[in-house]
Amino acid sequence: MKYSSRKNVIEINHLEKTYITGDISLKALNDVSFTVKEGEFVAIMGPSGSGKSTMMNILGCLDHTSVGEYKLSGVNIEDLDDDQLAEIRNKRIGFVFQSFNLLPKLKAWENVALPLVYSGIHLHQRKEMAVKALEGVGLGERIDHRPNELSGGQRQRAALARALVTSPNIILADEPTGNLDSKSEEEVLTIFKELNQKGVTIVMVTHEDGIASHCKRIIRFRDGKLIKDEVIDHEFYRDF
Numbered sequence: 001m002k003y004s005s006r007k008n009v010i011e012i013n014h015l016e017k018t019y020i021t022g023d024i025s026l027k028a029l030n031d032v033s034f035t036v037k038e039g040e041f042v043a044i045m046g047p048s049g050s051g052k053s054t055m056m057n058i059l060g061c062l063d064h065t066s067v068g069e070y071k072l073s074g075v076n077i078e079d080l081d082d083d084q085l086a087e088i089r090n091k092r093i094g095f096v097f098q099s100f101n102l103l104p105k106l107k108a109w110e111n112v113a114l115p116l117v118y119s120g121i122h123l124h125q126r127k128e129m130a131v132k133a134l135e136g137v138g139l140g141e142r143i144d145h146r147p148n149e150l151s152g153g154q155r156q157r158a159a160l161a162r163a164l165v166t167s168p169n170i171i172l173a174d175e176p177t178g179n180l181d182s183k184s185e186e187e188v189l190t191i192f193k194e195l196n197q198k199g200v201t202i203v204m205v206t207h208e209d210g211i212a213s214h215c216k217r218i219i220r221f222r223d224g225k226l227i228k229d230e231v232i233d234h235e236f237y238r239d240f
């Protein structure tokens with residue numbers, strides 16, 4: 001498929017984000033514009049404090065901004081009410097964070113089933129879906145384990161299963177391998193690549209060149225500005 005005929009999933013135009021703390025105002029994002037089309041696998045890189053997480057929170061509709069425009073699958077986020085935003089966060093977007101954010105008292109499958117709680121799906125079926133998601137990340141043998149009974153890599157895979165249980169078409173991951181050893185890092189990356197091959201659009205923050213080199217494109221931030229947008233997978237972006 002030609003790159004230009006793919007649909008826009010994310011469209012950011014002249015976005016700014018200013019944090020105000022007491023008397024100090026800090027521009028964490030400064031005139032940022034870019035587009036991500038369906039099927040892309042984008043790495044976001046840049047020094048600490050350059051605005052990567054700020055960008056991810058806005059992309060995930062966890063935070064908003066009054067300057068600039070954000071269109072998600074063609075819909076202007078500004079035009080949505082709270083219920084519609086919650087629906088998008090719940091069903092369309094899967095989040096993966098560096099710190100896993102699993103609830104310690106819940107078993108792996110219960111953690112994974114959490115995003116389904118408000119879906120109206122019956123408990124029996126929620127468990128079935130959670131177990132399937134855990135099997136998909138190679139944790140079929142660990143469904144009753146609690147987070148402290150899992151290794152770091154297994155925890156991150158459980159967090160990934162939780163992000164995938166709703167079958168989102170976008171995955172947003174903020175340093176998903178930041179706390180992992182190199183073997184677990186590779187496992188998570190392999191799952192991401194398989195998902196992307198199935199058509200899931202992925203935007204992932206990483207500090208590691210080795211990881212970014214597996215993505216299709218690298219966007220670099222510095223001081224809140226997008227300073228470089230680089231194609232890795234030239235085949236994907238060909239337009240003829």
Ligand SMILES: Nc1ncnc2c1ncn2[C@@H]1O[C@H](COP(=O)(O)OP(=O)(O)OP(=O)(O)O)[C@@H](O)[C@H]1O
Nearest residue numbers: 019020021026028047048049050051052053054055
């Ligand atoms: N809630 C907040 N209130 C005020 N300032 C903030 C807030 N969140 C982030 N900042 C500031 O905004 C800037 C960008 O932060 P951000 O977390 O986006 O950086 P980052 O690129 O993700 O860094 P890292 O690689 O360390 O995670 C930083 O200077 C940070 O101190």
Ligand SMILES: [Mg+2]
Nearest residue numbers: 052053054174
């Ligand atoms: Mg960050």
